[in-house]
Amino acid sequence: MNTIRKNIRHLVSVALIFLTMAEFSGCTTSEGNPGEIKTEVDIPAVELVSAEKGILTSSLTMPGELISFQQVDLYARETSFVENVFVDVGSQVKKGEILATLEAPEIASRLAGAESRRKSSEAIYIASKAGYERLKETSKTPGTISSNDLDQALSKMNSDSSQLEAAKSSYREVQNTLDYLTIRAPFSGVISARNISPGAYVGPSGRGSEQPLLTLQEQKHLRLVVSVPEAYTPYIKKDDEVNFNIQAMRNKLFPAKVVRMAGALDVKLRSQRVEMDVINEDGKLLPGMVAGVIIPLVSGDSTFVIPNTSIVNSQERVFVIKVEHGKAKWVDVQAGRSIDGKTEVYGTLQSGDRLVKKATEEIRDGALLKI
Secondary structure (H helix, E strand, O other), rough: OOHHHHHHHHHHHHHHHHHHHHHHHOOOOOOOOOOOOOOOOHHOOOOEOOOOOEEEEEEEEEEEEEEEEEEEEOOOOEEEEEEOOOOOOOOOOOOOOOOEEEEEEHHHHHHHHHHHHHHHHHHHHHHHHHHHHHHHHHOOOOOOOOHHHOOOOOOHHHHHHHHHHHHHHHHHHHHHHHHHHHEEEEOOOEEEEEEOOOOOEOOOOOOOOOOOEEEOOOOOOOEEEEEEEHHHHHOOOOEEEEEEEEEEEEEEEEEEEEEEEEEEEEEEEEEEEEEEEEEOOOOOOOOOEEEEEEEEEOOOOOOEEEEHOOOOOOOEEEEEEEEEEOEEEEEEEEEEEEEEOEEEEEEEOOOEEEOOOOOOOOOOOOOOEEE
């Protein structure tokens, strides 16, 4: 009996020893659970990258429209009939060239009447001037001409002179109106529309001409118009060189230069109108074409540029993991543009900071790390 009791006590002692060893081997140490011992195998190994400043360069392709540098719709200044048309659609014209002539017989009659009145006033003025000069010469002999008669002759001469000037002005007015019957090109360009033929009744817009007589465009010099959204306005400046292509020639890039900027945003589109000058001597580009404008997006100031994998986007925050004294430290950042696997970040970082290359939320703030 005593032997059996001794065997049972021995088995219990052995069992207690094994349980104690098992508990000891299962214990680890972590900051979350004091008293546990964490082995070197359990500490995560990470690869680091250095936080360095750089300039991230990319480009943005936006739709634009080619328009004529100058364009004008030509209307008749006076109600009249078309006498001759010397151009047609596609005609190349030079500044001052006659495009069409109009006919208005009543204007010619008005001009003849104005000329008659001018000549009549001129004759009256010449007579009154001669009379005044004779009286003035005679008045040099004392007692021959009274001062009153001399003053009246002077007043009549001045009045006739004013009448003559009025007649001349009236004549010039009608003559200028007659000049309006000759339609000339205000600048060199191409006729892009013709809506008249000889004999057509024309007049000012809304009074005889619902459509312009002719449309003239300057096509050797074009404007490329782009509406740049608010977010991208800091990246484009005056005198910048850009390239663009068109659908008809996708593989060819055309140069353009930023010349005019609105300096304000459109209230509805929240974008800024930007105009670029395009030289089109060969005439391959046409007004109205839609262009794909390639705008380079170059940051003015350098920022921290790190791999995309170093940024953790959680539901609560965006951060990177910096390594200090072998421990992880979460640093909140704001992400900018991403290009070719790299992203601009803004935050409390310093050049040379060591960041975890492949950061995840599993690497807790303050955790030990193995480099």
